Amino acid sequence: MTSVRPPRTIMSFALLCALVSATGVAYGRARALPRVVELTITAAPTRLSLVPGGTTEVLAYNGQVPGPTLEFREGDHVVIHFRNRLAEATTIHWHGLHIPAASDGSPMDPVKPGGNHDYVFDILPGAAGTYWYHPHPDGRTGYQVAMGLFGALIIRAADDPIASIPEKLILLSDNRFTPRGVVDLPAEGSPQEEVDEVNGREGNVLFVNGQVMPTIAIRSGEVQRWRIINASAARVYRLALEGHEFLQVGTDGGLFEHPVPVRELVLANGERAELLVRATGAPGSRAVLRTLPYDRYVPQTRPADWNVPRDLLTLQVSDDAPVAALTIPARLRPIPALDTTKVTARRFIVFSQGMINGKMMDMHRVDERGRLGATEIWQVENLVGMDHPFHLHGFQFQLLDRNGVPEPFRAWKDMVNVRKHETARFVVRFDDYAGMWMYHCHILDHEDHGMMGILEVTPTRR
Numbered sequence: 001m002t003s004v005r006p007p008r009t010i011m012s013f014a015l016l017c018a019l020v021s022a023t024g025v026a027y028g029r030a031r032a033l034p035r036v037v038e039l040t041i042t043a044a045p046t047r048l049s050l051v052p053g054g055t056t057e058v059l060a061y062n063g064q065v066p067g068p069t070l071e072f073r074e075g076d077h078v079v080i081h082f083r084n085r086l087a088e089a090t091t092i093h094w095h096g097l098h099i100p101a102a103s104d105g106s107p108m109d110p111v112k113p114g115g116n117h118d119y120v121f122d123i124l125p126g127a128a129g130t131y132w133y134h135p136h137p138d139g140r141t142g143y144q145v146a147m148g149l150f151g152a153l154i155i156r157a158a159d160d161p162i163a164s165i166p167e168k169l170i171l172l173s174d175n176r177f178t179p180r181g182v183v184d185l186p187a188e189g190s191p192q193e194e195v196d197e198v199n200g201r202e203g204n205v206l207f208v209n210g211q212v213m214p215t216i217a218i219r220s221g222e223v224q225r226w227r228i229i230n231a232s233a234a235r236v237y238r239l240a241l242e243g244h245e246f247l248q249v250g251t252d253g254g255l256f257e258h259p260v261p262v263r264e265l266v267l268a269n270g271e272r273a274e275l276l277v278r279a280t281g282a283p284g285s286r287a288v289l290r291t292l293p294y295d296r297y298v299p300q301t302r303p304a305d306w307n308v309p310r311d312l313l314t315l316q317v318s319d320d321a322p323v324a325a326l327t328i329p330a331r332l333r334p335i336p337a338l339d340t341t342k343v344t345a346r347r348f349i350v351f352s353q354g355m356i357n358g359k360m361m362d363m364h365r366v367d368e369r370g371r372l373g374a375t376e377i378w379q380v381e382n383l384v385g386m387d388h389p390f391h392l393h394g395f396q397f398q399l400l401d402r403n404g405v406p407e408p409f410r411a412w413k414d415m416v417n418v419r420k421h422e423t424a425r426f427v428v429r430f431d432d433y434a435g436m437w438m439y440h441c442h443i444l445d446h447e448d449h450g451m452m453g454i455l456e457v458t459p460t461r462r
């Protein structure tokens with residue numbers, strides 16, 4: 001039995017800068033310089049055992065799949081020395097982070113094979129949450145992620161109201177292998193390639209932190225905080241834990257204002273969630289976390305086994321006596337509403353099969369132009385009969401409504417799964433960072449085939 005082992009965390013290069021005291025000034029408190037976190041990430045081919053029975057040629061960050069879990073704190077100054085030792089161009093994109101465009105790792109800034117690049121950014125206050133990182137080269141993201149390049153990124157806040165609750169990382173991915181254990185990528189022009197282009201590539205092997213069907217240990221009555229990341233290229237998970245309810249406390253951009261009870265959770269590819277799980281089973285019992293059927297497909301390419309639930313992990317309740325109930329804070333943090341009366345632009349994004357507003361991605365074309373500091377409403381309409389998860393780089397937004405039905409509560413999101421024939425609206429404010437920002441469908445095959453656009457945010461002239 002394997003227990004859930006989070007991918008190794010790198011923090012060893014963290015340099016804690018000296019606290020500089022405010023010399024002789026009457027402000028009382030010493031002010032700290034930002035903590036500088038400096039680390040090196042190398043992307044390179046290697047061989048690893050992903051599935052039992054041999055090793056597989058993979059691409060890995062620092063020799064591991066998934067890559068190391070990165071942990072930062074609000075206020076950190078981060079310097080990542082990236083070394084591309086792949087045979088092709090790549091980038092590292094810090095999915096969901098609000099950082100300068102120059103360090104966003106978008107397809108506009110490829111790192112050549114053999115090349116190096118420093119990603120430098122500050123983690124601003126309020127950023128605490130669950131994120132992830134992955135390559136974002138032009139047209140090759142799906143391939144590089146399938147080969148093993150992805151990892152978790154956690155940002156912590158000093159005033160996290162539930163910091164004392166034990167935490168588990170659940171990084172979800174799936175993959176497909178040949179009978180000899182090699183990552184199975186469809187041959188060009190094959191029927192499988194056509195199916196993958198429509199559905200996005202799904203794998204029949206489901207991984208949690210790179211392991212198949214691991215076990216999480218818990219004590220009866222204990223509450224754990226699960227940080228869940230959907231790093232799959234296309235698979236949408238509908239998570240349910242036998243005999244348990246969840247308390248959802250957060251999503252892409254961190255904690256909610258209040259915990260929300262949920263029986264199950266739909267998590268589209270690219271999305272994250274934070275759940276509180278209380279083991280209600282007796283000592284010695286177990287429960288399985290499953291993904292239930294979720295129909296995101298067009299009928300023509302819907303997989304034959306789409307309606308079969310799949311097991312993800314076992315929650316094993318220890319033999320120890322139950323622990324006493326824990327009080328969960330009713331208020332987590334305030335999420336100030338973006339002011340929709342300040343909206344200066346409304347944008348309309350229309351998804352048709354493979355295209356945005358009737359166009360394919362062109363790296364040399366700006367599709368939308370916005371102003372630094374502007375508040376805007378974006379309406380994303382899905383014309384077709386399959387889900388397309390929309391993602392915006394650089395800025396967290398607040399979902400307003402879906403098909404005109406107001407969202408029940410506020411949250412910070414960088415993804416919205418726009419379901420079949422659905423229209424979603426969100427409000428966003430372009431704070432702090434001008435530059436070129438991608439927005440796209442996060443089904444990696446769709447993204448690679450051009451279902452992406454460019455937003456240019458320009459500084460306001462005085």
Ligand code: C2O
Pocket residue numbers: 093095134136270391393438440442
């Ligand atoms: Cu997760 Cu444009 O990416």
Ligand code: CU
Pocket residue numbers: 093094095096391392393394
């Ligand atoms: Cu992103």
Ligand code: CU
Pocket residue numbers: 387388389441442443446451
């Ligand atoms: Cu799509």
